[in-house]
Amino acid sequence: MTGSPSITLNNGVSIPQLGLGVFQVPPAEAQRVVETAIEAGYRHIDTAAAYNNEAGVGAAIKSCGLPREELFVTTKLRNGNQGYDDALVAYDESCERLGLEQIDLYLVHWPFPSADRYVDSWRALERLYAEQRVRAVGVSNFLAEHLERLFGETELVPAVNQIELHPTFQQRDVADFATERSIAIEAYSPLGQGADLEHPTVVALADSYSKTPAQVVLRWHLQRGHIVIPKSNSADRIRSNFDVFDFSLSDDELEAIDAMESGNRIGGDPRTFALSQIR
Ligand SMILES: NC(=O)c1ccc[n+]([C@@H]2O[C@H](COP(=O)([O-])OP(=O)(O)OC[C@H]3O[C@@H](n4cnc5c(N)ncnc54)[C@H](OP(=O)(O)O)[C@@H]3O)[C@@H](O)[C@H]2O)c1
Numbered sequence: 001m002t003g004s005p006s007i008t009l010n011n012g013v014s015i016p017q018l019g020l021g022v023f024q025v026p027p028a029e030a031q032r033v034v035e036t037a038i039e040a041g042y043r044h045i046d047t048a049a050a051y052n053n054e055a056g057v058g059a060a061i062k063s064c065g066l067p068r069e070e071l072f073v074t075t076k077l078r079n080g081n082q083g084y085d086d087a088l089v090a091y092d093e094s095c096e097r098l099g100l101e102q103i104d105l106y107l108v109h110w111p112f113p114s115a116d117r118y119v120d121s122w123r124a125l126e127r128l129y130a131e132q133r134v135r136a137v138g139v140s141n142f143l144a145e146h147l148e149r150l151f152g153e154t155e156l157v158p159a160v161n162q163i164e165l166h167p168t169f170q171q172r173d174v175a176d177f178a179t180e181r182s183i184a185i186e187a188y189s190p191l192g193q194g195a196d197l198e199h200p201t202v203v204a205l206a207d208s209y210s211k212t213p214a215q216v217v218l219r220w221h222l223q224r225g226h227i228v229i230p231k232s233n234s235a236d237r238i239r240s241n242f243d244v245f246d247f248s249l250s251d252d253e254l255e256a257i258d259a260m261e262s263g264n265r266i267g268g269d270p271r272t273f274a275l276s277q278i279r
Pocket residue numbers: 020021022023024046047109140141162163187188189190191192193194197212214215229230231232233234237240241267
């Protein structure tokens with residue numbers, strides 16, 4: 001079995017480039033889904049406090065038998081817990097639910113600008129990082145205007161910006177702004193939640209390589225240098241989404257997928273998204 005290549009973050013920490021996302025994986029299924037992924041070769045799991053499945057992810061980490069350092073675990077600070085003190089407490093609670101002493105990557109889930117607490121939240125993550133309680137810290141859904149405020153008012157440059165990124169919604173301005181500042185781009189909803197898989201460009205490439213449309217899209221992400229975290233509940237799709245290391249797309253084929261850009265946002269707009277994410 002071929003494993004995922006890794007990307008080195010701006011603080012020297014290594015992250016497996018292909019991981020499993022568990023948004024919308026029901027709490028009762030999270031353990032099985034993550035165990036299946038680890039068996040298939042995944043070593044990177046992306047969850048969030050707001051997904052309400054950290055405990056299931058933690059149960060799989062415990063049961064899988066791998067040494068802790070072989071797994072890379074990301075979780076996120078939910079909107080309702082933003083603010084300096086609340087973020088410190090929320091981090092401890094996530095560690096407890098995951099059964100981990102240290103999380104590999106902790107992200108501010110959304111800028112949630114109407115609350116205006118993301119700078120204070122970031123200061124809490126800076127402290128967790130300075131105290132070596134977390135291996136790397138980053139943000140998610142941050143536009144240039146939000147990153148500029150962090151640069152102006154805080155010290156630490158985020159290691160990662162996790163953003164919606166798939167062939168029909170590539171956010172090239174956001175991605176370029178981050179990469180020029182040594183912030184790695186992590187692509188969420190990388191398959192467009194399934195919507196991009198029926199596009200004729202992807203279907204034709206899948207046919208020509210005898211691969212699935214999802215494998216073609218994931219290959220595009222890997223070759224474009226994104227960290228990428230597809231989600232599936234299905235054991236077969238979890239496995240096939242990881243079977244992407246035995247073919248590669250040509251430059252022309254990568255450009256054909258680049259040309260699918262059509263402004264097709266699926267998730268929330270970071271300027272206005274304001275769910276507390278607490279059920
Ligand atoms: N930071 C954020 O704000 C944010 C927001 C959204 C997502 N995320 C992260 O990104 C991860 C992935 O994003 P996502 O879950 O929104 O979308 P996604 O990974 O683009 O797509 C998942 C959907 O595609 C289906 N699918 C998966 N593999 C497939 C395949 N091989 N063939 C056909 N369909 C397939 C899944 O169905 P089945 O499950 O039935 O296979 C599911 O409906 C999340 O799990 C989460 O970790 C982060």
